[in-house]
Amino acid sequence: MYQLLSRHLPSLSLSILMACLFLCGTDLSAQKNSVVQVHADKSSGYGVACGGPQNLPDRIVTALHVVAGKQTILVTWQGKSAYATVEKIYKASDLALLKLQTSLGIPALALYSGEPPWDTNINFWEIPINTTAVTAKTTVLEERTNLSKISPRVANNSVGLSKSLCSDGGQYYPGMTTEVINFKEPNIRKAHSGSPLTYGDKILGLVDGGAKLIDGKACVWAIPAADFTKLFTQGTPISPAMQPCGGTTGNSYMYSGTRSDNPLLTPEEADQAAQFESPIDMSATDGSRMSLYHDYRMPFTEVYETLFPEEQQNMEGLLENEEEISLVDMFESPIDLYVEELTGITVMVPAQCHLSAATDDAWTYLSTTSPGGNITMSVFISPNDSMEEGIGAMEAFKSFMAENGQALIAEPDDIDDFSDDPDNPYYSEYVENIYADANGVVQGEFFADLMINDGDFLAVTVSIADWDEIDHNPEERMYLYLMEICALLSDFAIY
16 A cells, blocks of 8 residues: 555646646736736826726726826726726825726736735736736735834934825825835835735735835835725725826826836837836846846936935035035936836936946946046945845945045944844945045045945945046036935935
């Protein structure tokens, strides 16, 4: 009997394995077949077919900030398309229910009941540019939290956080008391707004995000699936007077994307969007592949408006002794925001300064120079698995810089230490080295911002080799201030 069983065990195990693979494949197929692209005027996001408790046909749930105040909404699915109208909204959770004007036969997904699977791989979804293929991406959920407690880096400034959200008639949404889900993985970007989180062919929630930057930083979270039920049972019709998220600037603030394959764009707008769709690819020192995506371009005034009062005062302090340039002069300067998908690092660069990847014996890094060539900004990235490894990467970077003549020693007031936070460990140092001659005349300057977030390490440096050239060139000096501010604001996305 034992021999008989043992002879059949390999085939039995194979059968079980094949059944599991079949079921997993079936789950993924069911999930991706319900994901749609939502184009709303000039911006694009995602949505998921869901009919709610009454199993209504031709209904799509998406993020309200994607469609709020938009004139034309077009849903595309597997090469087909249909116009849609907003049937209901639930502003507190930034959710909208769309009704298709023409049926596309999209299969609906049901909601996951019970506690979401924490510390487990779950899926969100992406449709690459100029394709109809729906691609599964993997992330990990960390915890439920109140929106006002999304991160210790913003927990002490609830007013600043609320002003960074969408606004309608003086009311901010989603609500500060709204329950949201934090991510462990930093691979969610603004272009994923409205993408469903799925597990076992059920909806866990919806990718959402701050409509504006928060203190100059990207921020993202998920709306739990339980709020879908609130959308269906407590949702209200959308007001005809509802404004696009971000007011007159619209998509500049929206945490959703502009895609060149949006049928609602003009050919000129599509060409402009296409210029930013190819990522900058690079390799980390451990061999990890990293991709830096351009998220959006906005004038510096819009970045400044998202800063907390203390940071605004710091920006103003940079210009205390400046006679030819004011903060207002800098407001119209365009700033590009990039996001690295593996680490969640955000990098800000003046739009006239183009990033490129380079490698030397010690580091792979991104660099750019000012239009006049007098200022260099460099970005060094090291992905790691623990805060201890991140500290080691920072010390290695400091040694590397010391060998090249830059001792990076931060003053105590220039250190932010949240490394002991159990959920969002973070550490940063800011260093400013000024070199003067025997008469005290400044000859050169070097700035460095060093950050560690959950192990991943980021260093952004700005160097001026010849201050005399900068001193006699107001335009270059303005780029110095912009690049230093960009160095300070380049950071990790908040989750």
